[in-house]
Amino acid sequence: MLFCNQGLPMSEPQEAKESLSESLQQVITLLEKHKLVEGLVHKQYMPKHDLVESMVHKQNIIELQKKLDTLHSADVAHILEALPLEDRLNLWELVKADRDGEILLEVSDSVRQSLIADMDSQELLAAAEQLDADELADLAPDLPKDVLQDLMDSLDTQNRERLQSTLSYPEEAVGAHMDFDIVTIREDITLEVALRYMRRLGSLPELTDKLFVVDREDILRGVLPLKRMVVSDLDASVSDVMVADAVVFHPEDIADEAAQAFERYDLVTAPVVDANNKLVGRITVDAVMDYIRDESESDMLSMAGLREEEDFFASIWKSVQNRWAWLAINLVTAMVASRVIGLFEGSIEKIVALAALMPIVAGIGGNSGNQTTTMIVRGLALGQISSHNMKSLVKKELGVALLNGILWGGVLGIIAYLLYGNYQLGLVMMAAMTFNLLLAAVMGVMIPLVMTKFGRDPAVGSSVLITAMTDSGGFFIFLGLATIFLI
Amino acid sequence: MLFCNQGLPMSEPQEAKESLSESLQQVITLLEKHKLVEGLVHKQYMPKHDLVESMVHKQNIIELQKKLDTLHSADVAHILEALPLEDRLNLWELVKADRDGEILLEVSDSVRQSLIADMDSQELLAAAEQLDADELADLAPDLPKDVLQDLMDSLDTQNRERLQSTLSYPEEAVGAHMDFDIVTIREDITLEVALRYMRRLGSLPELTDKLFVVDREDILRGVLPLKRMVVSDLDASVSDVMVADAVVFHPEDIADEAAQAFERYDLVTAPVVDANNKLVGRITVDAVMDYIRDESESDMLSMAGLREEEDFFASIWKSVQNRWAWLAINLVTAMVASRVIGLFEGSIEKIVALAALMPIVAGIGGNSGNQTTTMIVRGLALGQISSHNMKSLVKKELGVALLNGILWGGVLGIIAYLLYGNYQLGLVMMAAMTFNLLLAAVMGVMIPLVMTKFGRDPAVGSSVLITAMTDSGGFFIFLGLATIFLI
Numbered sequence: 025m026l027f028c029n030q031g032l033p034m035s036e037p038q039e040a041k042e043s044l045s046e047s048l049q050q051v052i053t054l055l056e057k058h059k060l061v062e063g064l065v066h067k068q069y070m071p072k073h074d075l076v077e078s079m080v081h082k083q084n085i086i087e088l089q090k091k092l093d094t095l096h097s098a099d100v101a102h103i104l105e106a107l108p109l110e111d112r113l114n115l116w117e118l119v120k121a122d123r124d125g126e127i128l129l130e131v132s133d134s135v136r137q138s139l140i141a142d143m144d145s146q147e148l149l150a151a152a153e154q155l156d157a158d159e160l161a162d163l164a165p166d167l168p169k170d171v172l173q174d175l176m177d178s179l180d181t182q183n184r185e186r187l188q189s190t191l192s193y194p195e196e197a198v199g200a201h202m203d204f205d206i207v208t209i210r211e212d213i214t215l216e217v218a219l220r221y222m223r224r225l226g227s228l229p230e231l232t233d234k235l236f237v238v239d240r241e242d243i244l245r246g247v248l249p250l251k252r253m254v255v256s257d258l259d260a261s262v263s264d265v266m267v268a269d270a271v272v273f274h275p276e277d278i279a280d281e282a283a284q285a286f287e288r289y290d291l292v293t294a295p296v297v298d299a300n301n302k303l304v305g306r307i308t309v310d311a312v313m314d315y316i317r318d319e320s321e322s323d324m325l326s327m328a329g330l331r332e333e334e335d336f337f338a339s340i341w342k343s344v345q346n347r348w349a350w351l352a353i354n355l356v357t358a359m360v361a362s363r364v365i366g367l368f369e370g371s372i373e374k375i376v377a378l379a380a381l382m383p384i385v386a387g388i389g390g391n392s393g394n395q396t397t398t399m400i401v402r403g404l405a406l407g408q409i410s411s412h413n414m415k416s417l418v419k420k421e422l423g424v425a426l427l428n429g430i431l432w433g434g435v436l437g438i439i440a441y442l443l444y445g446n447y448q449l450g451l452v453m454m455a456a457m458t459f460n461l462l463l464a465a466v467m468g469v470m471i472p473l474v475m476t477k478f479g480r481d482p483a484v485g486s487s488v489l490i491t492a493m494t495d496s497g498g499f500f501i502f503l504g505l506a507t508i509f510l511i
Numbered sequence: 512m513l514f515c516n517q518g519l520p521m522s523e524p525q526e527a528k529e530s531l532s533e534s535l536q537q538v539i540t541l542l543e544k545h546k547l548v549e550g551l552v553h554k555q556y557m558p559k560h561d562l563v564e565s566m567v568h569k570q571n572i573i574e575l576q577k578k579l580d581t582l583h584s585a586d587v588a589h590i591l592e593a594l595p596l597e598d599r600l601n602l603w604e605l606v607k608a609d610r611d612g613e614i615l616l617e618v619s620d621s622v623r624q625s626l627i628a629d630m631d632s633q634e635l636l637a638a639a640e641q642l643d644a645d646e647l648a649d650l651a652p653d654l655p656k657d658v659l660q661d662l663m664d665s666l667d668t669q670n671r672e673r674l675q676s677t678l679s680y681p682e683e684a685v686g687a688h689m690d691f692d693i694v695t696i697r698e699d700i701t702l703e704v705a706l707r708y709m710r711r712l713g714s715l716p717e718l719t720d721k722l723f724v725v726d727r728e729d730i731l732r733g734v735l736p737l738k739r740m741v742v743s744d745l746d747a748s749v750s751d752v753m754v755a756d757a758v759v760f761h762p763e764d765i766a767d768e769a770a771q772a773f774e775r776y777d778l779v780t781a782p783v784v785d786a787n788n789k790l791v792g793r794i795t796v797d798a799v800m801d802y803i804r805d806e807s808e809s810d811m812l813s814m815a816g817l818r819e820e821e822d823f824f825a826s827i828w829k830s831v832q833n834r835w836a837w838l839a840i841n842l843v844t845a846m847v848a849s850r851v852i853g854l855f856e857g858s859i860e861k862i863v864a865l866a867a868l869m870p871i872v873a874g875i876g877g878n879s880g881n882q883t884t885t886m887i888v889r890g891l892a893l894g895q896i897s898s899h900n901m902k903s904l905v906k907k908e909l910g911v912a913l914l915n916g917i918l919w920g921g922v923l924g925i926i927a928y929l930l931y932g933n934y935q936l937g938l939v940m941m942a943a944m945t946f947n948l949l950l951a952a953v954m955g956v957m958i959p960l961v962m963t964k965f966g967r968d969p970a971v972g973s974s975v976l977i978t979a980m981t982d983s984g985g986f987f988i989f990l991g992l993a994t995i996f997l998i
Binding site for chain 1: 532535536539583585586589592593594595706709710712713714715717718719720737738740741742743744773774775776777779795796797799800801803804807808810811812814815816817821823824825827828830831834835837838839841842845846848849850852853856859860863864865866867868869870871873874875878879881882884885886889890893894895896897899900903904907910911914915918919922923926930982986
């Protein structure tokens, strides 16, 4: 029941008897059969024009196409994402051309690129022509330049302007996520007249939970929730029933804050107005959910040093490109740490136990620093950290670090003493752990704050930076203390 | 405009002229004034009953309370979260008692605990009595046992049953997230009659976008979107206009899959039915958004080894408890890696450069492994990875690792040669990097898959495990190769 047959436009998705993973399995089985037959043909174990083979082949394709027709576009998209490139393109060819546009919108960026690379200009143009201006805006960055130009030329003035305006906003702005499926109404009519007008319309866009009340110049006067429309007196005028001071957004507002407002105030749709309060579009909860999902995914990916979402079945070379930047940075920081150790080679030659113990100090410092950084990055994202509470935060983190340092440093000191029979080595271990944890605490708070100050996303790369600090710092502190007190 | 004044129930949130962070700043300023006056009184720089002081004090409190009254509960919750414990409790006392329940629902778990700890049974009971059964279920785990019992006794049978049933489902089930704000209707009446019935109701619950069509036994027959209600002919019957096969959920369905269905099919609300198709509740998009947000946050936290969301101003001791488990595990894995190095102390004594170079091999392996694991964890969460594509995934990751190993291993080998003038050391470096990256690739794919196989969340701890493998493995491979070829 978490699965949905393709409905008519405007209809609600339908319940089905099978789950999405079951459909995926069916499609794969059909594809395998298809490939098997194709394989036999190519390898010429069978004469190419063998009637039986050809019939089996055709029947497979028909079965697959039938299966695809019953699936919701979002589900076809999901299946395409889960297939290796070759299978994916085979299946893509079987999808009816009039659904191409919709499905391209649903797949992830990297998969979309792989599908578009397989289509010619004619097919792309046909697919794009089925879409609204706001949907085209999502597709546009992946289209070849000439196709995009042809597309622009084919649009009427209003839609061209809408597409251009949506494209002009950065991904972080509300304007990039708005759509134009707005139903407007005047405030001086009665609900009875309004409802008559609705019935003449015959249907409302997806997710419509309110009408936008505007005057002759399209200036927003308020919003009229359907919820109120159906419970209010028919003689009442729109202006009596409407909400005059609803939450509105501007195209240049920060999308992240809009998303938080949707969550806080449980919105389904909200009007987007320009500086003169003129209605220019709307923002819907599904655009907000997509945005939240994308943001949290890109945070997770960038924390692991992946530049962008990677197609599971991307070529090895593409994957290497996606990951190399982070590895290169990591290589540089590792080299620095290595040179720090190099400074103390004399000490290590004398007490070789130092070489075995030093990664512990560095490693635990890195982990502890990452815990602090994660907390701060989260607090910054939620707007809970500002100058007024920074001092108490740093104090708390230093306290935690001191306690952990003495506690775990003590445990490690005892272990070092037991292993190497040198109590001074144990004391150096404990002191180094404590100092490195304190360093990790200070850096764990400072790095994301400084990155934010310079207008950078603190989720990207703060983990590399903190690890670089605690590695080099940990080696320096431990080997330095050992050189002073033990050699 | 991303900010909202407290509206009447059922009203839409209102636009305001100031942002949330501005309100936060105002409240802080007022609190500081308040504290300053209090401080002067306690330190007795002023006579305690000084008329002027007392008036200033009172005026401050009145101003603060006025400010709070204009704020939406979600915004008050946000401000409480951003305040250190003492200020938070001061502010909490000023919040009107009849808003306590609502605000407790909005704050994060850890902040809720700090507020509840400050309230007596009487206050808690009064706060809880303002809430619906589904809201109580969110609050219940944090309430003292005796308060919960008193609360249960005070509920009527229907609400007690609802609360108990909601509490009986685990956090991962749809049942734990449903609410009971359902409006039902019979299928054999006309829309005109239905609308008359609506108008008699006078108002509809938040987020109502559809009515649930049921028969006499509460068996779900379909759903009637308001969107259809306002555009359809008044003479049509409910059964003609309703959607008979809408997406429905069962209380025991997995919440994660329900969330994906909401995203895929752009739902606002959906009915929850039992095994006999009897309507038991509904699930709304705001519950789904909260769930998505919570999940992605807990993934992020658990990847950094934080057991749960931490109150920024929690005591040092509480924070140490939240973080210690991970640090303890990390300590064990670091000790293992240290003992691996200990095996090769003889080799390090002979070639001390090994000590300086070994953390590079281990560190880059760890990073690369974490990239792979993050990709796999994400693919598992999206349902894109299953047995049919595992082989091609492992092959791809091995290819990436091999390429990276030869590339970066080569660079490092050259650097090692330049630093130490020993070309054999450079070759060992390159070989060790390549092998450790291959190990990281295999482990990066296997660890999350094996964890999922054993029914565990792959996001929790897979990063520790992979780092443990690449650290110990990296040291062993590098020092082992060096011992064989260089000593």
